Amino acid sequence: MISSPSLELVRGGFERRVSSYEQGAALQRSVAWRLAHHCCSLPLLEGPCADLGSGTGLLSRAIAQQRPELDLLRLDACPALLSQEGAAALAMAATPPASLIWDLNQGLPPELQQASLLASSFALHWLNHPVEQMEHWCQELRPDGWLALALPTAGSFPQWRQAAARAGVACTALPLPEASALVAAAEQHLDLHRAERLRFSQHAESGLSFLRRMRDLGAGASPSPPLRPGEWRRLEAHWPSQPGLGGGGKLLRWEMLLLLGRKPPP
Numbered sequence: 001m002i003s004s005p006s007l008e009l010v011r012g013g014f015e016r017r018v019s020s021y022e023q024g025a026a027l028q029r030s031v032a033w034r035l036a037h038h039c040c041s042l043p044l045l046e047g048p049c050a051d052l053g054s055g056t057g058l059l060s061r062a063i064a065q066q067r068p069e070l071d072l073l074r075l076d077a078c079p080a081l082l083s084q085e086g087a088a089a090l091a092m093a094a095t096p097p098a099s100l101i102w103d104l105n106q107g108l109p110p111e112l113q114q115a116s117l118l119a120s121s122f123a124l125h126w127l128n129h130p131v132e133q134m135e136h137w138c139q140e141l142r143p144d145g146w147l148a149l150a151l152p153t154a155g156s157f158p159q160w161r162q163a164a165a166r167a168g169v170a171c172t173a174l175p176l177p178e179a180s181a182l183v184a185a186a187e188q189h190l191d192l193h194r195a196e197r198l199r200f201s202q203h204a205e206s207g208l209s210f211l212r213r214m215r216d217l218g219a220g221a222s223p224s225p226p227l228r229p230g231e232w233r234r235l236e237a238h239w240p241s242q243p244g245l246g247g248g249g250k251l252l253r254w255e256m257l258l259l260l261g262r263k264p265p266p
């Protein structure tokens with residue numbers, strides 16, 4: 001079982017960085033756009049559609065831009081992130097999108113029974129039991145309903161784990177679910193149309209600047225206690241340099257799983 005930080009810790013992290021989240025969320029934005037593109041032409045039947053763990057709405061906005069008739073309910077445990085999007089809409093004299101403050105560790109709300117589309121990006125891995133929650137999402141879909149999902153998985157951050165092991169300090173990265181476990185569980189419930197493992201690399205001048213970027217997104221919560229200053233220095237000293245990047249360039253690799261599947265008729 002993967003241990004996760006408490007909801008208070010997760011919510012507090014995102015709340016503190018609410019105004020700067022989107023500025024730093026380049027990877028989240030591009031993944032949201034890619035997932036939304038796959039949702040563009042799905043044959044959706046009647047039923048609720050939602051963005052689970054919607055945050056400031058990067059995914060639901062990307063879907064609305066590519067498929068304007070589709071209005072997704074935004075669900076998130078963090079009211080500050082949800083209201084960010086509502087405030088932006090009001091500033092443009094537009095109707096704020098429908099949203100619901102909801103803890104996804106409790107399953108889905110009754111409003112989403114027989115859902116036609118459940119979409120989620122960069123959120124499932126924050127839940128206590130990601131595989132079980134994903135299976136619950138599949139069960140709540142209507143026949144011919146769709147799950148569109150993207151999240152970082154356990155193959156992420158090999159450089160961080162290597163540096164921590166060599167430095168003899170804890171790797172404080174959020175524990176991430178195995179892509180193979182998610183795919184195997186999704187196959188029990190859905191006809192999978194896509195199960196892509198994508199790799200993204202970020203570059204920086206130091207290992208610690210990756211971790212600062214995550215903290216600046218509000219995504220720094222971890223079930224492990226924080227490192228002490230001496231441990232941070234050892235971690236940095238052991239972060240592998242990337243040949244070819246020059247100037248002591250450092251790399252952080254993300255492994256993302258993108259899943260698209262349809263619930264078969266009974």
Ligand SMILES: C[S@@+](CC[C@H](N)C(=O)[O-])C[C@H]1O[C@@H](n2cnc3c(N)ncnc32)[C@H](O)[C@@H]1O
Nearest residue numbers: 053054055058076077078103104105121123126
């Ligand atoms: C990295 S943000 C991603 C937001 C958005 N989907 C995106 O792609 O930009 C993770 C989101 O998951 C939400 N979240 C984490 N744990 C949650 C929970 N238990 N219930 C509902 N939302 C949760 C956070 O509040 C945050 O908005």
